[in-house]
Amino acid sequence: MKHSWRVSGALLAAIALQAAPVWAQKGDAEAGRIKASTCVGCHGIKDYSNVYPTYRVPTIAGQHEAYLTAALKAYREGQRKHPTMNAQAGSMSDQDIADIAAYLAKGGDKE
Ligand code: HEC
Incomplete structure (x- = not known):
């Protein structure tokens, strides 16, 4: 049976990430997605509204990367x-913050 050399989607995504603009501290949005998973419950990244607990939480998805880093x-x-x-x-390292900011600045999981 012949082996197929089709490029996988994951590989293409990896290449696309390499081509992303370089920041002072390069944030890895894919790593940030995992690190930011605990934030979603409060910040309601998907639809900007917090279901529970019901206090007001600022929107963080889509904010400027530099602002998120500074905050x-x-x-x-x-x-x-x-x-x-x-x-x-x-408990975040500078890299954690850079990754999370890169992910959220792209809009989080919001398409
Ligand atoms: C238990 C709820 C909760 C969780 C979990 C949580 N946050 Fe927050 N976050 C808040 C609240 C409430 C505020 C507003 C605090 C204030 O007034 O300073 C806030 C504020 C922020 C701000 C500042 C927003 C602004 O407009 O200035 C950022 C950035 C932020 N959070 C990022 C995160 C990240 C990243 C995570 C996950 C690692 C996270 N938060 C997890 C509740 C939460």
Whole structure:
């Protein structure tokens, strides 16, 4: 049986990621998707509305990458105070923040 050399979708996606613009700290949106999975429950990335708990949560999907990076670093460093977000960002590395910001800046899972 002949082997087919068709290029897989995953490989194409990997190539596309390599071609993405280079930022000061390069965020990997695919890694960010996984790291941001815990954020969805509150930030309701898909439809911008939070079902439960029912308090108001700012929209983060689609915000500017630099803004998201600055906000998460401010929470991590305690310059911006909010118990939940201080806890969320507290254990993030610069790379984590870059990845998450890259993912969210592209709109998260919203098409
Ligand atoms: C338990 C609920 C909850 C979870 C989980 C959560 N957040 Fe938040 N987040 C909030 C709330 C509430 C605020 C508003 C805090 C404030 O007023 O400063 C906020 C604010 C933010 C902001 C600032 C938005 C702005 O407009 O300035 C960013 C960025 C953010 N969150 C990112 C994340 C990321 C990334 C994750 C996952 C790693 C996450 N959040 C997980 C509740 C949550």
